[in-house]
Amino acid sequence: MISLVGSISNPVGTKAETKDDYELLKGSTLVKRGFAHMQKHGVIMDVTNVEQAQIAEEGGAVSVMVLDKLPYDVRKAGGVARTASLKVIESILDHVTIPVMAKCRIGHTYEARVLQDTGVDMVDESEVLTPADESRHVWKWDFTTPFVNGAKNLGEALRRIEEGASMIRTKGEPGTGNVAEAIKHFKILDNEISAIKVHFQSGNDQELIKIARGLRVSYDLVLEVGRLGRLPVVNFAAGGIATPADAANMISIGCDGIFVGSGIYKAEDPIQRARAIVLATTFYDDAKVVSEAQKMVDEKKSMLGLDISTLEYRMQDRGGDA
Amino acid sequence: MISLVGSISNPVGTKAETKDDYELLKGSTLVKRGFAHMQKHGVIMDVTNVEQAQIAEEGGAVSVMVLDKLPYDVRKAGGVARTASLKVIESILDHVTIPVMAKCRIGHTYEARVLQDTGVDMVDESEVLTPADESRHVWKWDFTTPFVNGAKNLGEALRRIEEGASMIRTKGEPGTGNVAEAIKHFKILDNEISAIKVHFQSGNDQELIKIARGLRVSYDLVLEVGRLGRLPVVNFAAGGIATPADAANMISIGCDGIFVGSGIYKAEDPIQRARAIVLATTFYDDAKVVSEAQKMVDEKKSMLGLDISTLEYRMQDRGGDA
Numbered sequence: 153m154i155s156l157v158g159s160i161s162n163p164v165g166t167k168a169e170t171k172d173d174y175e176l177l178k179g180s181t182l183v184k185r186g187f188a189h190m191q192k193h194g195v196i197m198d199v200t201n202v203e204q205a206q207i208a209e210e211g212g213a214v215s216v217m218v219l220d221k222l223p224y225d226v227r228k229a230g231g232v233a234r235t236a237s238l239k240v241i242e243s244i245l246d247h248v249t250i251p252v253m254a255k256c257r258i259g260h261t262y263e264a265r266v267l268q269d270t271g272v273d274m275v276d277e278s279e280v281l282t283p284a285d286e287s288r289h290v291w292k293w294d295f296t297t298p299f300v301n302g303a304k305n306l307g308e309a310l311r312r313i314e315e316g317a318s319m320i321r322t323k324g325e326p327g328t329g330n331v332a333e334a335i336k337h338f339k340i341l342d343n344e345i346s347a348i349k350v351h352f353q354s355g356n357d358q359e360l361i362k363i364a365r366g367l368r369v370s371y372d373l374v375l376e377v378g379r380l381g382r383l384p385v386v387n388f389a390a391g392g393i394a395t396p397a398d399a400a401n402m403i404s405i406g407c408d409g410i411f412v413g414s415g416i417y418k419a420e421d422p423i424q425r426a427r428a429i430v431l432a433t434t435f436y437d438d439a440k441v442v443s444e445a446q447k448m449v450d451e452k453k454s455m456l457g458l459d460i461s462t463l464e465y466r467m468q469d470r471g472g473d474a
Numbered sequence: 475m476i477s478l479v480g481s482i483s484n485p486v487g488t489k490a491e492t493k494d495d496y497e498l499l500k501g502s503t504l505v506k507r508g509f510a511h512m513q514k515h516g517v518i519m520d521v522t523n524v525e526q527a528q529i530a531e532e533g534g535a536v537s538v539m540v541l542d543k544l545p546y547d548v549r550k551a552g553g554v555a556r557t558a559s560l561k562v563i564e565s566i567l568d569h570v571t572i573p574v575m576a577k578c579r580i581g582h583t584y585e586a587r588v589l590q591d592t593g594v595d596m597v598d599e600s601e602v603l604t605p606a607d608e609s610r611h612v613w614k615w616d617f618t619t620p621f622v623n624g625a626k627n628l629g630e631a632l633r634r635i636e637e638g639a640s641m642i643r644t645k646g647e648p649g650t651g652n653v654a655e656a657i658k659h660f661k662i663l664d665n666e667i668s669a670i671k672v673h674f675q676s677g678n679d680q681e682l683i684k685i686a687r688g689l690r691v692s693y694d695l696v697l698e699v700g701r702l703g704r705l706p707v708v709n710f711a712a713g714g715i716a717t718p719a720d721a722a723n724m725i726s727i728g729c730d731g732i733f734v735g736s737g738i739y740k741a742e743d744p745i746q747r748a749r750a751i752v753l754a755t756t757f758y759d760d761a762k763v764v765s766e767a768q769k770m771v772d773e774k775k776s777m778l779g780l781d782i783s784t785l786e787y788r789m790q791d792r793g794g795d796a
Contacts (some may be wrong), residue, residue: 288680291679362796370692372692
């Protein structure tokens with residue numbers, strides 16, 4: 153069984169036709185989901201250059217996520233946001249020891265391929281970049297590198313998992329510094345899972361298949377959610393997390409970990425803030441430690457953020473119907 | 475492996491949780507689909523009493539379908555159409571040697587259970603009767619008796635198969651004597667299957683999963699259709715078939731067999747017509763035999779039929795969205 157995560161190119165002349173073929177040819181689901189699982193209870197930080205990546209590593213990030221501009225700056229800059237410069241990604245790979253992730257556009261199979269060949273540890277098919285295909289996502293089973301995808305409800309999460317995603321994150325509303333949307337999306341997903349659990353436990357097949365059809369996913373996947381009482385992959389919080397208390401709050405409601413985007417480098421105290429957010433994430437259930445972490449940052453130095461109601465567009469809606 | 479078709483009640487105290495459990499507890503898919511397959515290239519005739527059932531058997535029907543009133547009479551009578559009298563079903567079971575099928579209302583699990591316990595060989599969850607639940611069909615995996623369901627497109631057919639149907643028939647427009655709707659539905663389904671086949675052969679997973687989502691069925695089922703190039707169960711023509719030529723036409727375009735409803739006993743020459751339709755169905759590819767069969771019936775004795783555009787309601791739309 154070949155199951156390698158990383159920079160292995162697709163085997164030439166082989167074609168996966170069944171799930172088992174994919175397991176053999178493209179790296180096992182267990183390994184890909186397992187890599188994502190190892191990030192659990194960690195903080196993954198957005199970075200745009202080597203300097204920021206080193207601050208993230210020093211601050212205790214479990215991984216860095218490379219992108220060309222922070223979500224806040226993507227909004228300000230406008231235009232088309234694409235995957236980061238491969239030179240930047242390569243130099244970050246050379247300068248940090250923690251895993252390196254990078255974003256590709258939704259549905260952009262070839263951006264994902266170049267990232268895989270560059271050797272990133274995980275690809276984020278992200279709504280922060282401008283979608284390349286609003287109605288089709290990358291077919292992620294074709295890759296040896298695991299993928300993370302955003303979701304704002306259970307249907308989106310399961311559709312992405314069915315395409316091969318090994319990790320889900322809430323979509324939130326990136327670059328705003330407002331955690332409200334991330335909380336909302338997580339709760340929606342959580343309530344939808346609860347409904348499935350109830351029907352699964354009472355053996356109500358008619359309702360379970362009705363739910364599967366409503367979510368436009370396979371019945372077996374809904375049964376798996378019912379059996380597990382959760383997603384079959386880890387589910388991180390992302391979008392608008394700016395303070396240690398934000399991070400602790402997301403973990404306490406059930407998220408498996410945290411992505412911090414603009415919240416660190418758009419603040420005036422990035423190193424302190426990185427450390428404080430990691431501290432609050434790790435010790436989220438100890439109010440004292442979270443308080444200490446919160447004291448390490450100064451609200452006056454937090455990113456000011458953006459009012460969601462006045463945004464020009466919402467990143468969370470990108471690719472959502474697909 | 476317990477796999478019996480017929481009048482075995484559900485095992486008490488056992489609960490199927492996976493597909494394998496269903497196989498063990500409720501009769502194997504192979505046996506249930508196999509029974510349906512044995513009807514292939516045959517004619518199944520609607521009957522309402524023992525006399526008609528005996529005419530059907532003598533005329534060469536492979537099975538009879540018991541219902542309280544013929545579809546044409548259901549339309550005329552109005553009111554609520556329910557499953558047939560169990561006494562009638564039992565007496566038909568006692569008087570013919572061919573398999574006996576009976577109709578239950580869409581979504582009416584208990585009508586289906588009493589039919590199973592009465593010992594019918596197949597249950598038709600039929601839009602000819604008044605639906606008991608417009609948005610949920612019977613969960614057919616719970617039964618040892620195989621089911622047939624109507625469909626007017628691939629989505630309906632696959633959703634019914636995913637609920638456990640072992641046979642599909644076109645919905646047509648029952649009781650009208652107009653074969654046009656049956657042809658239309660079969661062609662729609664056939665074209666949808668062709669599209670899947672093309673994407674399957676080129677390995678276009680993105681399109682295949684998009685199709686699965688559009689049809690609201692499991693991805694694996696779409697792959698199976700792509701691999702087989704047809705439905706995984708037999709697909710019969712039904713609704714509006716009135717003459718031998720109608721029957722031969724349906725088989726020639728690819729249907730696996732024929733249901734004749736009002737077409738025989740609403741004609742003035744039922745015995746002759748039954749024989750002629752069976753003849754034309756069996757030798758559909760021999761124009762001479764079909765001509766002879768067509769000569770056996772007199773168009774002046776055919777049911778007059780009903781104009782579809784002036785119908786009060788369309789049976790084909792019942793339960794179609796579910």
